[in-house]
Amino acid sequence: MAVTIKDVARLANVSPSTVSRVISNSSRISDATKNVVYAAMEELNYKPNAIARNLANASTKTLGLIIPNKEENLFKNPFFIQAMRGISIYSQKKNYKIMFNYSSNPEDELSFVREFVHSKWVDGIILLTANEDDLCIDYLNEQAFPFVVIGRPFNLHDIMWVDNDNFQATYHLVNKLIQKGCQDIAFIGGPSRRIFSKDRLEGYKRAIDLRNLTLDEALIVETNDFTDENGYQAMKEICKHKIPDAVVTTDDLLAFGVLKYIREHDYKIKVTGFNNTPLSEYQMPALTSVDIKAEDLGYNAAKLLIRHLEGRDSPVNHFIVGTELIERQSTK
Amino acid sequence: MAVTIKDVARLANVSPSTVSRVISNSSRISDATKNVVYAAMEELNYKPNAIARNLANASTKTLGLIIPNKEENLFKNPFFIQAMRGISIYSQKKNYKIMFNYSSNPEDELSFVREFVHSKWVDGIILLTANEDDLCIDYLNEQAFPFVVIGRPFNLHDIMWVDNDNFQATYHLVNKLIQKGCQDIAFIGGPSRRIFSKDRLEGYKRAIDLRNLTLDEALIVETNDFTDENGYQAMKEICKHKIPDAVVTTDDLLAFGVLKYIREHDYKIKVTGFNNTPLSEYQMPALTSVDIKAEDLGYNAAKLLIRHLEGRDSPVNHFIVGTELIERQSTK
DNA sequence: CTGAAAGCGCTTACAG
DNA sequence: CTGAAAGCGCTTACAG
Structure with missing residues (x-):
């Protein structure tokens, strides 16, 4: 079995609560205890179980991505892979993970979004395209689930988005x-x-x-x-x-x-x-x-969303990325 | 608050255990109870919390993917996006999710792999390339963590891989x-x-x-x-x-x-x-x-890995995908 | 066929 | 500054 917080606690002669606090570097823990705990973690090669943290925190630090597969030119147009790269780069900085799905049609897209939302798998969603009468946007709005759209939506209720001008x-x-x-x-x-x-x-x-x-x-x-x-x-x-x-x-x-x-x-x-x-x-x-x-678009989409998730909303809910001729x- | 298994149990007048069994469609539950439970889930619009399931099951039904970012020709060569698409298609069939990371250098790559492994985020890993003296392969082997390589590894201990001839x-x-x-x-x-x-x-x-x-x-x-x-x-x-x-x-x-x-x-x-x-x-x-x-390579990589995770190993641990001139x- | 209970590995309000 | 306890929402061996 993997080593858990209890094992660390035992070795360090403290309670699991204390170990947990050291991990999250929270509140007032004495340096002395911190060091003992660090040493114990080191010795046991302890790594927190992310899943357990997710459950306790009700957050996964994960973003969901839907890649529209219908795009015929998915391979000829590097837009998606570039955007994904930008998203990934910002997310990594902020210790967010990314989960993705290819969808082959709009219905799939919606069902993936639903799945992301209600399974609690992700904290927020990035939509890679915006369509007229976009079902995903409507759904996410309705559910008040955090998301950002790459491409200015037709109907901007109070939606976060990034786009070129x-x-x-x-x-x-x-x-x-x-x-x-x-x-x-x-x-x-x-x-x-x-x-x-x-x-x-x-x-x-x-x-x-x-x-x-x-x-x-x-x-x-x-x-x-x-x-x-x-x-x-x-x-x-x-x-x-x-x-x-x-x-x-x-x-x-x-x-x-x-x-x-x-x-x-x-x-x-x-x-x-x-x-x-x-x-x-x-x-x-x-x-x-x-x-x-496209990479900047992805980067800034991730930025808007993650800032929102962390409660540090930007003054504006969208971002314009300059184009270059x-x-x-x-x-x- | 989201609706949980307990709410369903209460409404259906059964125990949470029973609801859980209905969800996983396990063991012997009478059709009568099943129907009551289904009705209750429907009424409450209940969706299982994936994270809680993960923790209880010690499995996430998620695959980890590392995309080597150093590849100069990431955009010109559609290999990666095609392979990802193949991986995604098979995974979706089997209800597996995919998590990915871009790495900008081999050291990053290894540290992402480590993170995937010890955080328990993923059940298995797909490596998109095989290098000589591949650190990731060595590490995964050492940890006996399930993985598959796209590209025949130099040193095939007992590794799963897919490749062209x-x-x-x-x-x-x-x-x-x-x-x-x-x-x-x-x-x-x-x-x-x-x-x-x-x-x-x-x-x-x-x-x-x-x-x-x-x-x-x-x-x-x-x-x-x-x-x-x-x-x-x-x-x-x-x-x-x-x-x-x-x-x-x-x-x-x-x-x-x-x-x-x-x-x-x-x-x-x-x-x-x-x-x-x-x-x-x-x-x-x-x-x-x-x-x-490349899409076939990805598809079959996912297939080998998922079959392995489900304990249905193929007779051979590799797969050759034909090329076409x-x-x-x-x-x- | 079904339930009560313990457990997965964390976090955190409460108390001291 | 630290601990005991309850809780996150599931699963499952055990008992009936």
């Missing part, structure tokens, strides 16, 4: 293209059930607007999925109407399809992607892309 | 190249502290040997890291000696560097990679690569 990112980007002399700037975006898709489109529209260019709806395509094929088709569609001099996309995969179309037709069009995936620098030409700093040949 | 993979590949008429086949591999590097080199040598080609040591380069730069330099080195008609590499990133060198010099050389990363199909030309089926333009 997606509006600003495309606004800035489009401005830059206009400065370079582009007039006809097309936009290929994602499904509007994702709020970042909406925000990015808005940023684009605003920039066009403020620069007194005319907004040409035929230059805007909203796709269902982030695939090269969709990018390719969207580009084909747009070009039937008019050959733009720049194309802004909201995902690198879309941009890859666009580049392919452009190569085939030997057009000279500036193209930008989003997410700065590793693939982008290998494109022909290398793709300019907006880096969304990585310029490569495709906008030269 | 790396020898076979390159052997087969080189044979194929020879059949296509290649004579001077170069090899660019990784550091020999990884056993898969060794195995792949052996497979290459054997194929050359059996086909009665002469093994030219100057056509073999072992690099320290899997980077395009290393691939590029290695290729440069090799070409000083002789222009080969094919190059076998043990990682896609190496192959990317090789392709770059070849493009620059406009050589006509067949090239193969390893891991079939998403990047490979975007290369110019698209890269032929060996898919190592994905042929693209680079070997046309």
Whole structure:
């Protein structure tokens, strides 16, 4: 059997209560006793049983994570692994552990969340995406269970979240293209059930607007999925109407399809992607892309949540992570 | 306060013991009582407290995972996320949870393993890589703690592991190249502290040997890291000696560097990679690569471990996952 | 088939 | 500053 607090107490000639207090470094224990206890722990190679502590403390110092498996581009887009890394780094600092689950569909996602919540396995949950009418968010709110969302939720009751300023990112980007002399700037975006898709489109529209260019709806395509094929088709569609001099996309995969179309037709069009995936620098030409700093998103999500769990809430319940435009040949 | 087994017992007019037995669906409980208890659980919306169960059962139904963070190509190579997905899928089936940690160096890795072991947080551990003189493996062995390794360990005491047949993979590949008429086949591999590097080199040598080609040591380069730069330099080195008609590499990133060198010099050389990363199909030309089926590796690792934990050991303590050669333009 | 009791290994309010 | 005792919410050998 493993050595317990009782064994330590016996050897140190104190009560288990005292040992417990030494471990948690709590209250007023004399240095003398502390040292005896430390020595005993050392000698017996004692390690606290985390599970027993969890039960007594009604807390696990563990965060739950749901990874949406449906994401086709889970492997091509390093977003999730980067975010997880950021989460992990902050959590480790604060001695929190992480538990995760892949979900293959929204129903699974909800049931994993429920399981996390009522089994008492985790102290808080990090949602890696925010959807319109997000069932998990609704449920967690209803249960008043601590959680944070990566991605600004549609409906911010009193929710903690972290996100980029997606509006600003495309606004800035489009401005830059206009400065370079582009007039006809097309936009290929994602499904509007994702709020970042909406925000990015808005940023684009605003920039066009403020620069007194005319907004040409035929230059805007909203796709269902982030695939090269969709990018390719969207580009084909747009070009039937008019050959733009720049194309802004909201995902690198879309941009890859666009580049392919452009190569085939030997057009000279500036193209930008989003997410700065590793693939982008290998494109022909290398793709300019907006880096969304996924690791920072994860890091700050963990930070907001853990601070909340420790009762040290930040003055604001959300955090904006800056994006960075990585310029490569495709906008030269 | 959350509802406990006692509340259910009270409502159902039975003892807590009985409720507990109904939950675990154990022993002989009459259907009548079962139904009363189920009804009570339903009414109170009772959910067992997992932590309390863990403590009483001395088991958490949780697996621990260490993700080596040092891997430069964590994002470019989807190995880890794919393996995690495989692990997760099998675990979910068996109602096991997963806990993970990123480690930034081997010392961290060991200390996370220790923490997993002695805190009783997890029932078993999955190591995502096997190194020569692997400290974690030694420690886990010493502690007789259940674990499985992805990657055949150098020193197989009585260790559970899953791996590809790396020898076979390159052997087969080189044979194929020879059949296509290649004579001077170069090899660019990784550091020999990884056993898969060794195995792949052996497979290459054997194929050359059996086909009665002469093994030219100057056509073999072992690099320290899997980077395009290393691939590029290695290729440069090799070409000083002789222009080969094919190059076998043990990682896609190496192959990317090789392709770059070849493009620059406009050589006509067949090239193969390893891991079939998403990047490979975007290369110019698209890269032929060996898919190592990382998800299957993870799945079977979890399977071996969980079966072991449940006392249903497989007759063999390891499992070989087949590779698949994905042929693209680079070997046309 | 079911219950009372002890136990899993901690923590902590209470008392001294 | 320290201890005895009760408690966290389950499980299970023992007894009936």
